Amino acid sequence: MKRPVARTLSLSCFIMVLAFAAAVVAHGQSAPRSDVQAVRFESVDVFLDSSTHKLAAYQFELFATGGHAEIVGLEGGEHKAFAHAPYYDPAALQGDRVIVAAYSIDAELPTGKTRVARIHMQITGAEVPEYQIKIMETLGPGGEKIAVTAESR
Amino acid sequence: MKTRLCILLALLITALAALLQMTACGSKDAATRQSSSPIIIPPRSSELSGVPFGLDDMPSRPDEELWVIKGSGGVSAKSPPPLSSGVTSIRSATTQPVEGIRPQQNDEPVPTSGTLVVQQDKKMIPVPLKHTAVKAAINAYISSVTVTQQFQNPYSEKIEAVYVFPLPDNAGINEFVMTIGDRHIRGIIREREQAEKIYAEARHQGYVASLMTQERPNIFTQKVANIEPGKKIDIQIRYFQTLRYQDGWYEWAFPMVVGPRYNPAGTADGVGAMPRGSAASGQKTDVHYLAPNERSGHDISLEVDLNAGVTIESLVSVNHQIRRQPRGESHTLVQLDPKDSIPNKDFVLRYQVAGATVKSALIVQSDPQGGKGGGGYFTLMLVPPENLKNLPRRAVEMVFVMDTSGSMSGEPITQAKSAVRVALGKMQPADTFQIVNFASSASQMSPSPLSASQENRHAAAQYVNSLCEGGGTEMLQGINKALDFPHDENRTRVVAFLTDGYIGNELEILRGLHDKLADSRVFSFGVGSSTNRYLLNSMATIGNGAAAYLALKDDPEPVMQSYFERISHPALTNLDVRFQGMNVKDVYPRKIPDLFVGQPVILTGRFDGSPRGSVTVSGKVGNEKLHFDMALAENNTSADAGIRTVWARTKIADLGDEFIRTGRDVTGDIRNTAIEYGLMSQYTAFIAVDSLTRTTGEHGTTVNVPVPMPDGVRYDTTVAPGGDK
Numbered sequence: 097m098k099r100p101v102a103r104t105l106s107l108s109c110f111i112m113v114l115a116f117a118a119a120v121v122a123h124g125q126s127a128p129r130s131d132v133q134a135v136r137f138e139s140v141d142v143f144l145d146s147s148t149h150k151l152a153a154y155q156f157e158l159f160a161t162g163g164h165a166e167i168v169g170l171e172g173g174e175h176k177a178f179a180h181a182p183y184y185d186p187a188a189l190q191g192d193r194v195i196v197a198a199y200s201i202d203a204e205l206p207t208g209k210t211r212v213a214r215i216h217m218q219i220t221g222a223e224v225p226e227y228q229i230k231i232m233e234t235l236g237p238g239g240e241k242i243a244v245t246a247e248s249r
Numbered sequence: 250m251k252t253r254l255c256i257l258l259a260l261l262i263t264a265l266a267a268l269l270q271m272t273a274c275g276s277k278d279a280a281t282r283q284s285s286s287p288i289i290i291p292p293r294s295s296e297l298s299g300v301p302f303g304l305d306d307m308p309s310r311p312d313e314e315l316w317v318i319k320g321s322g323g324v325s326a327k328s329p330p331p332l333s334s335g336v337t338s339i340r341s342a343t344t345q346p347v348e349g350i351r352p353q354q355n356d357e358p359v360p361t362s363g364t365l366v367v368q369q370d371k372k373m374i375p376v377p378l379k380h381t382a383v384k385a386a387i388n389a390y391i392s393s394v395t396v397t398q399q400f401q402n403p404y405s406e407k408i409e410a411v412y413v414f415p416l417p418d419n420a421g422i423n424e425f426v427m428t429i430g431d432r433h434i435r436g437i438i439r440e441r442e443q444a445e446k447i448y449a450e451a452r453h454q455g456y457v458a459s460l461m462t463q464e465r466p467n468i469f470t471q472k473v474a475n476i477e478p479g480k481k482i483d484i485q486i487r488y489f490q491t492l493r494y495q496d497g498w499y500e501w502a503f504p505m506v507v508g509p510r511y512n513p514a515g516t517a518d519g520v521g522a523m524p525r526g527s528a529a530s531g532q533k534t535d536v537h538y539l540a541p542n543e544r545s546g547h548d549i550s551l552e553v554d555l556n557a558g559v560t561i562e563s564l565v566s567v568n569h570q571i572r573r574q575p576r577g578e579s580h581t582l583v584q585l586d587p588k589d590s591i592p593n594k595d596f597v598l599r600y601q602v603a604g605a606t607v608k609s610a611l612i613v614q615s616d617p618q619g620g621k622g623g624g625g626y627f628t629l630m631l632v633p634p635e636n637l638k639n640l641p642r643r644a645v646e647m648v649f650v651m652d653t654s655g656s657m658s659g660e661p662i663t664q665a666k667s668a669v670r671v672a673l674g675k676m677q678p679a680d681t682f683q684i685v686n687f688a689s690s691a692s693q694m695s696p697s698p699l700s701a702s703q704e705n706r707h708a709a710a711q712y713v714n715s716l717c718e719g720g721g722t723e724m725l726q727g728i729n730k731a732l733d734f735p736h737d738e739n740r741t742r743v744v745a746f747l748t749d750g751y752i753g754n755e756l757e758i759l760r761g762l763h764d765k766l767a768d769s770r771v772f773s774f775g776v777g778s779s780t781n782r783y784l785l786n787s788m789a790t791i792g793n794g795a796a797a798y799l800a801l802k803d804d805p806e807p808v809m810q811s812y813f814e815r816i817s818h819p820a821l822t823n824l825d826v827r828f829q830g831m832n833v834k835d836v837y838p839r840k841i842p843d844l845f846v847g848q849p850v851i852l853t854g855r856f857d858g859s860p861r862g863s864v865t866v867s868g869k870v871g872n873e874k875l876h877f878d879m880a881l882a883e884n885n886t887s888a889d890a891g892i893r894t895v896w897a898r899t900k901i902a903d904l905g906d907e908f909i910r911t912g913r914d915v916t917g918d919i920r921n922t923a924i925e926y927g928l929m930s931q932y933t934a935f936i937a938v939d940s941l942t943r944t945t946g947e948h949g950t951t952v953n954v955p956v957p958m959p960d961g962v963r964y965d966t967t968v969a970p971g972g973d974k
Contacts, residue, residue, distance in 0.1 A: 137451060137456055165439055169936075169938050169942070171434045181435035186926065188925065190921070190925060216937075216938050216939065216941075218450070
């Protein structure tokens with residue numbers, strides 16, 4: 097009677113050790129995954145709609161509410177006139193403000209709704225930030241002010 | 250028992266045989282690395298049946314190493330798989346093992362990795378940096394330069410490319426764009442630590458990202474993470490800088506390679522010089538060098554659009570062959586000859602413009618944030634008054650300090666010796682002189698300075714001829730030797746420092762120089778094809794002297810003649826610059842350098858209102874006061890961009906000098922200025938992440954881009970195991 101009990105005990109111990117090892121491995125695997133979730137990267141597309149007006153220059157400020165978002169790259173838009181990477185104001189960045197601007201002297205300029213910039217962000221924390229655009233300036237080819245609507249996604 | 254013994258014996262013999270074979274392989278590999286001539290391995294007849302074939306057509310297996318002899322008829326032979334794995338050549342180019350990585354076969358004519366290609370007696374080493382394109386535009390004495398580094402992964406697995414490269418020490422770098430296909434992503438300036446964290450996270454998560462950091466004002470590191478096999482990523486950098494003007498010549502220089510630095514014992518934040526593929530040196534930054542019998546496929550193209558504003562009378566390229574396309578009397582396009590496209594020496598362009606001397610010139614740029622009140626930034630080239638040349642000098646106590654370390658071995662030391670012999674011939678009887686030489690330690694010609702008699706100068710020339718080069722670069726010992734002995738009150742002490750500047754402890758050297766300087770003046774001479782201009786220019790600034798450069802192809806006679814011309818007349822010291830009719834502030838450098846004959850000074854500052862009026866400069870020549878006025882012509886006004894950047898960069902350099910002179914912690918001031926103006930600095934970095942391109946798997950192998958040795962510098966005395974560095 098003693099031997100089967102001992103065998104059972106040994107088996108139990110073996111299973112416990114195995115389970116513990118599996119838990120350790122599982123924990124080791126999940127730890128980096130939670131890190132990945134803590135810091136992630138995403139992009140924000142900014143669209144301007146100038147209706148029938150030609151868009152030659154713009155300047156806007158991007159706000160992020162909720163979550164901790166930092167700009168890590170600034171990409172150009174879909175139209176050839178704004179394909180080059182836009183500029184940002186480094187001084188404003190010191191105050192955690194993201195001010196983006198671009199201009200084009202191309203003869204062919206976009207009208208209607210166009211993606212003018214793609215902003216690459218690093219997000220820290222689980223909270224999902226929401227983005228808002230505040231237009232500061234939009235100009236036509238002659239330097240005249242034009243009205244636009246803005247959208248980010 | 251006997252059987253067991255036999256088995257043991259057999260095992261022992263087998264192990265010994267294996268060990269012997271391994272040793273033999275090791276020696277063969279070492280011999281191959283050191284060989285400078287091509288090795289021809291007979292082709293297998295079966296593999297030649299398909300000839301002709303090109304490099305791109307050649308199949309390569311992971312376990313295969315290819316030796317190709319390229320002659321006039323192209324590829325002629327392919328070897329059977331050798332003993333060593335094809336991975337060998339890749340492993341040696343990386344800091345981590347890259348087992349299994351093999352070349353990517355694609356449409357681009359990239360060198361087949363995992364293969365060794367022999368071309369013109371050199372083994373072609375595949376590297377992830379394919380090409381550097383430099384485009385410069387010079388207007389008056391300000392240049393705008395765009396540098397594009399074209400990275401490409403020639404391997405079969407994704408990699409992180411790391412490239413340590415030089416830029417001019419006064420470059421104000423304010424633009425960084427990463428291009429992937431037709432997408433352009435502007436890099437963002439961040440505090441260095443923060444940028445490094447973002448890069449590490451993006452790299453870890455598989456995103457394509459790039460990071461540029463500054464290791465020295467003239468040494469930078471470019472990292473590009475997660476480059477997939479066959480993929481290309483371009484990094485474009487733009488900077489502004491002011492040109493040097495000396496002895497009637499403007500000079501524009503672009504450094505192409507970081508020279509091998511020596512790091513004295515105890516240095517941890519130096520710049521290591523390592524053979525390609527070797528482990529880290531323990532220094533903060535490492536430069537990996539190709540052996541003399543190797544070259545990489547990395548080449549360079551360079552174009553300078555020179556718009557001098559006045560007639561260009563003569564133009565020379567000091568180290569490179571060029572092509573020139575004149576576009577008018579004052580405008581010309583200069584291109585690097587494609588035959589001279591190996592990036593192993595500084596590109597130095599010198600030109601003279603019409604008129605005996607350059608006029609003091611003011612260039613302004615309005616501040617876009619200045620509002621309705623106007624205002625902006627300016628640079629002013631302050632030219633010494635002509636009458637300075639009419640004043641005689643005091644007798645001098647000349648101390649020649651010669652770097653005789655291993656890196657100076659060969660052509661550089663020959664050039665330095667010629668320069669000192671020329672200088673000895675120009676000394677006057679009332680002068681005295683001393684010769685100090687340093688390598689692993691410092692020594693001097695005589696216990697005390699000698700009179701400049703013909704006999705003594707002859708003896709000095711013989712002493713110089715007898716100097717042997719080799720050993721480390723204990724520059725501080727040379728400085729101490731040159732400045733420690735009692736100062737002769739009747740003579741001006743002038744120290745002429747001849748060195749390539751290949752040291753990794755610049756800050757220690759500059760502080761040491763400042764602490765010992767007293768009334769001495771230091772004139773630095775950069776000798777060689779790729780000198781450490783940051784150190785040499787800073788030594789001159791701290792030493793209240795001037796820097797000059799002696800390339801390997803330069804004639805030392807005119808260079809030393811100009812130097813003697815400079816020290817043969819008193820300098821205009823204690824300078825004070827007053828602006829009338831123009832509200833000026835924040836002028837840098839705050840301590841205006843002394844004015845020497847043939848050596849203007851560039852000031853930069855900010856102004857309110859409009860840039861009109863005149864400038865009065867006052868100073869002292871010996872004990873006498875001197876004043877001169879300059880009118881600021883309205884037509885000097887320029888709307889060109891760049892002055893703002895030049896101003897901020899000069900402010901950062903000035904803060905660095907302040908730290909050396911006073912020890913005040915200027916970290917915060919430098920960082921804030923750099924971030925406000927979007928500039929690269931010691932405490933800031935450019936980061937760019939493409940959040941749309943996430944690659945799979947681990948971040949890949951780190952591949953350090955190996956660079957060629959600077960022209961004229963010996964590998965065996967600097968980089969090779971057992972070398973002096």
